[in-house]
Amino acid sequence: MIILAATPIGNLGDASRRLVEVLGEATVVAAEDTRVAQRLLAGLGVTNRPRLIALHDHNERARAGELVELARDQDVVVLSDAGMPTVSDPGFHLVEAAAAAGVAVTALPGPSAVLTALAVSGLPTDRFTFEGFLPRKQGERLSTLRALATETRTMVFFESPNRIAASLGDIATALGEDRRAVVARELTKLFEEVRRGTATELATWAAEGVRGEIVIVVAGAPARAADPESALEQVLALVASGTRLKDAAAEVAEATGLGKRDLYQAALERRG
Numbered sequence: 001m002i003i004l005a006a007t008p009i010g011n012l013g014d015a016s017r018r019l020v021e022v023l024g025e026a027t028v029v030a031a032e033d034t035r036v037a038q039r040l041l042a043g044l045g046v047t048n049r050p051r052l053i054a055l056h057d058h059n060e061r062a063r064a065g066e067l068v069e070l071a072r073d074q075d076v077v078v079l080s081d082a083g084m085p086t087v088s089d090p091g092f093h094l095v096e097a098a099a100a101a102g103v104a105v106t107a108l109p110g111p112s113a114v115l116t117a118l119a120v121s122g123l124p125t126d127r128f129t130f131e132g133f134l135p136r137k138q139g140e141r142l143s144t145l146r147a148l149a150t151e152t153r154t155m156v157f158f159e160s161p162n163r164i165a166a167s168l169g170d171i172a173t174a175l176g177e178d179r180r181a182v183v184a185r186e187l188t189k190l191f192e193e194v195r196r197g198t199a200t201e202l203a204t205w206a207a208e209g210v211r212g213e214i215v216i217v218v219a220g221a222p223a224r225a226a227d228p229e230s231a232l233e234q235v236l237a238l239v240a241s242g243t244r245l246k247d248a249a250a251e252v253a254e255a256t257g258l259g260k261r262d263l264y265q266a267a268l269e270r271r272g
Contacts, residue, residue, distance in 0.1 A: 002105040003076065003078065004084065004107040005107075006107070007110065010192075011188040012043050014110070015044055019110060020046060026050040026077045030063075030077070030094070031053070031054065032089060036079075053067070055067070055078065056090050064093050068097050071098065071104075083112055083113050113158070117187060117217050128154040129154070129155055129156070132158060133157070145173075148175070155217070157215070158215060165206035168199055176199070177198060178199075181198065182194060183210070186213060226256035228258060249261075
């Protein structure tokens, strides 16, 4: 089978006993960077020397078929440099190919920068969305952020230290200067830092220079009272595009907080 193995995001002490056991018995390891994988094996005291195969963004599609075939007869352990493979890291196309070929896929749960940053942020955790890395170019970044301006869930982003100040400034521009945000830096490492404030305050702080692995957590937009008439129009528009009335009512109800039955009945009456 394919085994997606979560690895420490900083502190080697976070490696699970299962991870050490699996690596100790592995015959094939597909790694985002084989040099990082070798350091991980050494750091965990694993003396096993599995076959290491590079699996990164530039070769994953080409390598997926080969690894899936290997996984028919033996376990193939998949490692990213840190955290869970497939989450802003290589692995998705491999899992997709394995599922299509009927090859089993499992995971060894473990450290996650997304969940760790969310947990320590102090922002709502009941509903959240992971948005990965923001675009490099400012125009595209602002466009992406403006599309999220009405998102009510807490948002989690990855960012590089070189762009953190610019991205925080664009968050303030697109989402509001007073939008609450958190920068979590070097999580689980010696110099871990969690900085909270408004987007504007954090942009000013980051302008002095920030180093390390960075996660940005941003509060969602304040929930607005839904307009029943507007919601009904959304239902009818979905129906006009081919969505079943029942499904359209459920989708709009979830987005607005209005009653599904009420929307369904109102749509029936409107349609005559």
